[in-house]
Amino acid sequence: MYLQFRADVEAALRDALEAAGYPTDDLGIEQPPEGVDAVLASSAAYRLASEAGAPPPQVAAELADALDLSEYEYVARADAQGPYVNFHPGEAYFGAALSVREDAGRLDPTGESVVVEHTSANPTGPVHVGRARNPILGDAVANVLEYAGNDVERHYYVNDAGRQMAVFTWAYETFEEEDLPEPERDRIEYDLVRYYRKGNEFLENAEPSAVEAAEAEIESIMQGLEAGDEETYERVGEVVDQVLAGMTECLARLPAAFDEFVKETRFMRDGSTDDVVSRLKDLDEAVYEEDAWQLDLPNFEKNLVFLRSDGTSLYTTRDLAHHEWKFDNYDRAVTVLGEDHKLQAGQLREALDLLGNDTSQLESVIYSYVNLPEGKMSTRAGTGVDLDDLLDEAIARAREEVETRLDDRIRDDDLTDEDVERIAHQVGIGAVRYDIVSKQPTKAITFEWSRALDFEAQSAPYVQYVHARCCGILDEARSGSEPASGGEPRADEAGAVPEGVDVSLLDAPEERDLLRVIARFPGVVESAADELEPHRVATYTREFAEMFNAFYRECPVLAADDPELRQARVALVAAARHTIANALDILGVEAPNSM
Structure with missing residues (x-):
């Protein structure tokens, strides 16, 4: 009834302005001043005062007198108060409010499909408090879009192809259970994160020759993913799927649920990433500098690196293919991102533009992180507070x-x-x-x-x-x-x-x-x-x-x-x-x- 009330006010006000010879491009519809019991008000008299050659209160009074509300069920009357025209509801409006039941707040279908990507935390261990804002905010964004009449899907984009997952896979296959501390909680991601932490500790503190051998194995995992090696996918997938299952169980406590977990390796395996790399290389903005292919984007201080000298792609490269897939399958793509991804999000949008995509489909929600009074959290160090x-x-x-x-x-x-x-x-x-x-x-x-x-x-x-x-x-x-x-x-x-x-x-x-x-x-x-x-x-x-x-x-x-x-x-x-x-x-x- 509120939306219909507003539509009726707009129609009546537009008719009155047209009849008086005033422009109708800005109706000035807003919430009424404090203390006024109207539902809506118009401040159009402010902008019309110079054209009318009269003070705003006089223009508002003339507009209120000119309004014809006879055909509108919900709008009972309008009156002028200072420079405002206030619109008051009738009994039908209050009766409609009284009739609200299970569908309260649900709007008519828009016919638009929207994918909301949120959380998408790297599957390297338990979800931490510092990142808790993403699933909570993302779930609420998806909910409100759904209430607004959109066909909404909730996606978790899984980073299963980066260096972190190669390190995790190597550590999982290298260290023994007896070499690890007791898990902090009886759930799979708490069990496996011990391998990831042990691996990082080894890479930081072991003898150079041992680190070199480990790095060679990590590099072979990354190359295997890039080459489409099925055995490598299975090795990494064994770690990713287990950790993700535990993280999902944690998120379900909020609750935050997902319609689909979209793995970035999907866009490596189907050739989409290679296609993106080829098209990026053809752009005038593409340069080969510092042993890597990059996009020289004038609006950003840093170049966007999209291919390493060893031929391996980066997260952003695969994300470009991911977003083109979204554009092909949904009318709108909403991504919820932490503030540390703001630069990456801007570069991604510009690169998508250069690749010929309609980035009006893409919207981002950027958020700041959650802290506890005790301080910041760190997944890798194992010193943070888990969700x-x-x-x-x-x-x-x-x-x-x-x-x-x-x-x-x-x-x-x-x-x-x-x-x-x-x-x-x-x-x-x-x-x-x-x-x-x-x-x-x-x-x-x-x-x-x-x-x-x-x-x-x-x-x-x-x-x-x-x-x-x-x-x-x-x-x-x-x-x-x-x-x-x-x-x-x-x-x-x-x-x-x-x-x-x-x-x-x-x-x-x-x-x-x-x-x-x-x-x-x-x-x-x-x-x-x-x-x-x-x-x-x-x-x-x-x-x-x-x-x-x-x-x-x-x-x-x-x-x-x-x-x-x-x-x-x-x-x-x-x-x-x-x-x-x-x-x-x-x-x-x-x-x-x-x-």
């Missing part, structure tokens, strides 16, 4: 908080130990995800428990509790009651006010504010998807929670004296529950039924 550790601690801290709160009040006999454990998982992991995804991607994050698990502040538990409270109200309304006498009302048709509910009874300021914020959800989804900024949804959930809590304080639901008012408020709680559940779903945060 598993962070999630374990999140669950433990959430469990402690839940149990403390239960001890501070009469324990609910219906809340079992299993319920406590479920809530601890939902709240703990939700706190990590929410705290990370709620920040603008380019802002660095230092994760702090006191903020993430604060039940009283604007954190995940604060928002999750709104959903749990809605569920509690609706459960109580249903017990012993049919919908007509107090249970959750159901709308048989999309967009219809639930049967027996009179939306005009919901006339308290807190009720209207909650209806407005419910109605605005599709617009939030649209803007978050357009800008690839899921933190906008998190900001919305905090505003939503404030509006719901104000309604809950001031407007008794089950204790309402008038049965019809009670029924209308139950319907409002139902609409609120579906809205906040889907907003949390976009963020990848579970919506508990009880807390």
